Amino acid sequence: MARISASVYTSHVPAVGAAIDLGKTAEPYWQPVFQGYDFSKQWLKEQKPDVIFLVYNDHANAFSLDLIPTFAIGTAAEFAVADEGWGPRPVPKVIGHPKLAGHIAQSVIQDDFDLTIVNKMDIDHGLTVPLSLMCGQPQAWPCPVIPFAVNVVQYPAPSGRRCYMLGKAIRKAILSYDEPLNVQIWGTGGMSHQLQGPRAGLINKEFDNNFLDRLIADPEGLSKMPHIDYVREAGSEGIELVMWLIARGAMDDVNGGSNKPNVRHRFYHVPASNTAVGHLILENN
């Protein structure tokens, strides 16, 4: 049977991808950001996951206003890197896991979460920046990745509660898969940031650190936070944080397990471009 060994949470700031691609990671501005991921790169090498289930949002690249799926699961064999307007990032294409992805779709839809199934889609910085932060610059990504895109572009995004419950359904699906796969689930985006209007540049360190604390210790309570609190306190784009609750909902301790997860790593830094960078690694115990 497949199992979920750990969850990873990280921001996916596009400028971080540009800094890696342009060889700027050692510059004084960027060094503190990347130092926060030194442990994580080593950790990932040791963990050797077979599949990463990667929750992210598309930023008007795969999905225009023609089609806005709230939850979309990538079931393709591979995914090309999108040209977001600056030219595609020079990173490897993403190899999918169609068999597990199809299994998850079938299970989760029968659990009342109406996923959109996507057999062809390009992936953008929301998915590739977390991979770059956790893997560096390999010739190929270390394992297959199942892209799971959440709409946070057009309001309303799904509620934190819905995301949290979806995480539980994804967990149930993964645990019912017959092959003995080591699966990690990643939740990406955030933390506080606002990219538009006269309030652009908003950062709320207190909110962010409280979010990290509660994500670890009280995800159930955190999942009930309404949209308006994200928007008002963490900025219009801070609402991406609801995606972290999908990964958190898939962990043992909130699904009948008796042990709290191990906090293997926690990191927070301001700024990366317009954004507060947050990062957590939780291992099932």
Next chain:
Amino acid sequence: MSLDKPYTDVPGTTIFDAEMSRQGYHLNQFCMSLMKAENRARFKADERAYLDEWPMTEDQKLAVMARDLNRCIALGGNIYFLAKIGATDGKSFQQMAGSMTGMSEDEYRNMMVSGGRTIEGNRYTGEKK
């Protein structure tokens, strides 16, 4: 009964909801077309002619040509779509975001390095700073 929109009193912020999305559909789809290198080249060669291929309002076209992102957003633009215009101009997301704040590029960058815009005084419209 009308929809509850609790986000209308967040200062300096436009939430891209269904109503804005409807107004901005063609503007945002124009932006989307700039994901292709050949369209970026055509747009740069003659912005007005390229924009005239889209059923956008005159105000939307003028806002794009003026690179007035706040105006684009007021007319239904969404920042992730509008970012394609910035990318076409070779601008970073930080330059784009900063351009909407009334600050210079350096001032905005320095604000971010110093920890960003504070939440204090920025939660509600009309709140005392």
